[in-house]
Amino acid sequence: MLKLIFFAFFAILSITKLYGQFVVNDIPAAQPQASIFDPEYNTQLNMVCWKSDDNNLWIGNLNPVTHLYEPSDGKGTYVTGNLSPNAEGSWNGPEWMLSSQGTQLVFNQTIGGIRYPGVAKKIINGWQSKTLYQYPDAAYSMATNDYSDHAAFFLFETSTSNGIYWVRNTDLNRSFYFPDVTLGFFARDNQQICCAGHASGNPGFIETDNTMPYFTAISQDTIGAPFMWNDPATSSRLFMYRTNGNKTMKIFREHTSGQWELYIQFDSPLPEPFQYITSPEPFTCNGQSYISFMAAQSGTGKDGLPAQIWMANLNPASFSMWCVSDSTVAVRNDPEPVVFSDSAFIYYTLVLGDIHTSPVYSVRKCNTGLTNLYTDTKHQIDSSPEITVFPNPGNGYFTLSSHAVFSAGSNIEISDMNGRSVYSSVTDSDSPALNLKHLPSGTYILNIRDHNKAASTELSIVP
Numbered sequence: 001m002l003k004l005i006f007f008a009f010f011a012i013l014s015i016t017k018l019y020g021q022f023v024v025n026d027i028p029a030a031q032p033q034a035s036i037f038d039p040e041y042n043t044q045l046n047m048v049c050w051k052s053d054d055n056n057l058w059i060g061n062l063n064p065v066t067h068l069y070e071p072s073d074g075k076g077t078y079v080t081g082n083l084s085p086n087a088e089g090s091w092n093g094p095e096w097m098l099s100s101q102g103t104q105l106v107f108n109q110t111i112g113g114i115r116y117p118g119v120a121k122k123i124i125n126g127w128q129s130k131t132l133y134q135y136p137d138a139a140y141s142m143a144t145n146d147y148s149d150h151a152a153f154f155l156f157e158t159s160t161s162n163g164i165y166w167v168r169n170t171d172l173n174r175s176f177y178f179p180d181v182t183l184g185f186f187a188r189d190n191q192q193i194c195c196a197g198h199a200s201g202n203p204g205f206i207e208t209d210n211t212m213p214y215f216t217a218i219s220q221d222t223i224g225a226p227f228m229w230n231d232p233a234t235s236s237r238l239f240m241y242r243t244n245g246n247k248t249m250k251i252f253r254e255h256t257s258g259q260w261e262l263y264i265q266f267d268s269p270l271p272e273p274f275q276y277i278t279s280p281e282p283f284t285c286n287g288q289s290y291i292s293f294m295a296a297q298s299g300t301g302k303d304g305l306p307a308q309i310w311m312a313n314l315n316p317a318s319f320s321m322w323c324v325s326d327s328t329v330a331v332r333n334d335p336e337p338v339v340f341s342d343s344a345f346i347y348y349t350l351v352l353g354d355i356h357t358s359p360v361y362s363v364r365k366c367n368t369g370l371t372n373l374y375t376d377t378k379h380q381i382d383s384s385p386e387i388t389v390f391p392n393p394g395n396g397y398f399t400l401s402s403h404a405v406f407s408a409g410s411n412i413e414i415s416d417m418n419g420r421s422v423y424s425s426v427t428d429s430d431s432p433a434l435n436l437k438h439l440p441s442g443t444y445i446l447n448i449r450d451h452n453k454a455a456s457t458e459l460s461i462v463p
Contacts, residue, residue, distance in 0.1 A: 025367035026326040029347055030060075030069035032362045037086065038093030039074075039347065039363060041338045042103070044147065044445055045456060049105055050074060051093035055083040057107060057120070059127070064456075067338075067345060067365065074363075079120050080129040084108040084139075097143035099152035101169055102443050103458060105129075106143045106154040117141045117156055119172065122458065124392050132172060135165070144186050147443070153191055153208060155184045162198040166208060178206050178213050188229035188282060194239065196223050203241045218252050218260050224299070225280050232287045233315065238263065240291065246276050246299035249291065251314060264314055269321045270295040274308065282314075283337040285344045285370045289314040292324075292337040292346050304355035307332045309348050311368060324366035331355060337368075344370040387448060393460035396437035400427075400448070413447045414439075414459075436461060 030036055039050040046062040048069065060074035070076070083093070094107040103122040108115050109131050117138045120129035132138075138156040145152070155166040163179040181195040181204075193206040195215075201222035204215050223241035231238045237254040244267075253263035268275045278301030280293040291314060296307040309325035309332055324346050325332060331351040338345050345365050352360040388401040400412075414423040414436070422439060425432075427448075436444075441463055447456045 022322050022369045023367075024324060024326050026324065027365055029067075029363045029365040030074050031072045032350075032352070033360055034069075034073045034362070035360045036069075036074050036363045037349075037361045038334060039336065040094060040096055041336065041347070042096050042098070042145075043338060043340050044098075045103065045458070048074065049079075049094045049096065051083050051107075054081075055085055055110075056081045057083055057094050057105070057129075067340060067343075069363070077127065079105065079127045080107075080109075080118065082109045082111055082131075083118075084110040084115050092140055092142070095141060095143045095154070096145045097152045097154055097169060098145040098147050099149040099169060100147065100442055101151060102460070104143075104152065104169060106141045108139060108141050108156075115139055117154065117167075119154075119169070132167075134173060135167075135175065138165075140184070142185055144191050146189065149191065153186070155186065155193060157182060157184060164193060164195060164206070166193065176208065176213065178215065181206065181215065183224065183226060185225075185227055188227065192228060194226035194228045196226060196241075203239065205239070216258070219250075221250065227280070227282050229282050229284070229289070231289045231314070232284055233289060238282070238289060238314070240280065240282060242277055242280065246278065249277055249280060249293070249312075251291075264316055264319060266312065266319070266321070268295045269310060269323075270308065273297045273305075276301070278307070279333065279335055281335070281337055283339055283344070285339050285368075290337070290368075290370075292335045294332065294335060295323075301333050302355070304331055304351070306330055309335045309346055309366060311337075311346065322369070324368060325364075342371065344368045387446075387455040387457050389446065389457060389459045392458075393462040395463070396435065396439065396461055398434040398436065398459060400432050400434065400446075411449050415445050415447070416442070 035053050037051045039048045041048050046064050048060045057079040058075050059077040061070040061076050063070050094105045097104040097106045105120040107118050109118045114136050115138055117132045117135050120127045137158040141154055141156045143154040152169040153166050164181050164184040165175045165177050167175050180198045182198045183196045185194045191208050196203050203223045203226050204217040206213050206215055218239050221243040223243050226241045228239045240251045248267050250265045251263045252260045255261045268277050274295040276296045276299050278294045278296045280291050282291050290311055292311045294301050294307045295310055297305040306329045308323055310323050312321045333349050335346050335348040347365050350362040350364050390399050410427045412425050415421050441461050443460045446459050
C-alpha cells in the first residue's frame with residue numbers, strides 16, 4: 001500500500017512538471033477545528049453557507065482580497081437549525097437559491113424523524129426561514145443560482161418515488177414532477193435539470209420551462225454526476241458525466257440543435273488505487289471551461305481513504321490536468337471551484353479523525369493558477385461587513401449608515417444582478433444619501449470602499 005501511495009504522489013510531481021510551472025498553494029481557509037460541512041459560495045456577496053456538527057445552518061463572510069473565512073470559524077450569522085444529519089440521503093448541506101427575487105437558501109431539515117425541504121430568505125438585518133411540510137421525505141435538495149433569473153427553482157428526490165420534483169420560489173406550494181429519472185442537478189447557467197434514467201442510468205436533461213417537460217437523452221452510457229453548462233470558448237452546450245464505474249469522465253458537446261457528440265474524455269491522472277474520479281464540477285474562467293475533481297480510491301470519495309484534488313482544462317487542442325492540493329497523504333473530499341472577479345480557487349474539505357465516527361471537516365483553499373484577465377488587479381484591502389441601507393426595500397431614495405467604517409471620499413458602486421455597473425459616485429459625508437429613482441424596480445448589489453476597507457450588501461427598489 002505504501003509503495004502505491006509513493007508511486008501515486010511521484011506521478012503527481014511528474015504530471016505537474018509536464019503541464020507547466022504551476023506551484024501548489026494549499027492553505028487553510030478557516031480555523032482547522034471549525035468543522036464546516038459542505039460549504040457553498042456566493043461570490044457576488046462574498047458569503048459562504050454551511051452546516052455545523054450540531055446541524056445548524058450558518059452564513060460566513062469571505063475576505064474580498066484573501067478569500068478566507070470571516071470570522072475564521074465561519075459563524076457570522078445563524079440562520080436556522082434541525083438540518084438533516086449526515087447520513088445516506090442527507091450528505092448535501094445548504095445550497096444558494098438566487099434570482100431577481102433576492103438571496104435565498106434551500107436545505108433539508110429532519111423534524112420528527114421525517115425529512116423536509118426548508119427555504120430561508122435574506123431580509124433586512126438577518127434571515128427568515130420556513131420548513132416546507134407539504135413535501136415530506138425530501139432529499140438532495142439542489143437549486144438554481146443566477147440573480148438574472150426572474151424566478152429560481154429547487155429540486156429534490158424522495159425514497160418513495162422514482163422521479164424528480166422541482167418547485168419555483170415564487171410559488172412554494174406547487175411542485176412539478178418528472179418520473180423515472182434520478183441524480184438531479186441543475187445546469188450551471190440555466191434551469192435545465194441534468195439527470196439519468198432511473199432504470200437505465202443513461203444521461204440526459206429535462207426542460208423545466210416547458211409546459212410539457214421532456215427528457216433529452218445524451219448517450220447510452222451508465223453514468224453518475226451529470227452537469228451541463230455553456231462553454232464560452234465554443235459558444236455551445238457541454239454535458240459531462242462519470243462512467244466506466246466512475247473511472248472515466250466524458251464531456252459531450254451539442255454540435256447542432258439536438259445533436260450531441262463526444263468532445264473530450266479522460267481517466268484519473270493517477271494509477272491504482274487512485275483510479276476513481278469523484279466530485280467533478282465544471283466552471284469557466286477567462287473564457288475557458290475547466291473541471292475540478294478528486295482522484296480517489298473509491299467511486300464515492302467518502303471512504304475515509306486518502307485522495308487528491310485535481311483540475312482539467314477542457315480544450316481538446318491543449319488538454320491538461322494538474323494537481324492543486326499539496327503532497328500530504330490526507331483524506332480529502334468535496335472540492336468546490338469558486339471563481340471570483342480577480343481569480344479562481346478550489347476549496348475542499350480536509351477530514352480530520354475517523355470519517356465514520358466523529359470527523360472534523362477542515363476547509364482549505366487551493367490556488368488554481370488562473371486569474372481573471374478581464375478585471376483590474378485589486379489593491380490590498382481589509383474587509384468589513386458593517387454597512388446599513390435605509391429604508392430597504394425603498395422607492396429609490398436611500399441613506400447609507402457606515403460612519404464606523406468609511407468616511408467622506410469613499411467610492412460607491414451599484415451593479416445589477418448580471419454584474420453590470422448601473423451607478424457610481426464618491427461619498428461626501430459619513431452617511432450619504434442616494435437618489436436611485438432612475439433605476440427600474442429590482443434587487444441590486446451595493447459596493448462601498450475606501451483606501452483600505454470594503455463592504456457589500458443588497459438593496460431593493462420597489463414601486
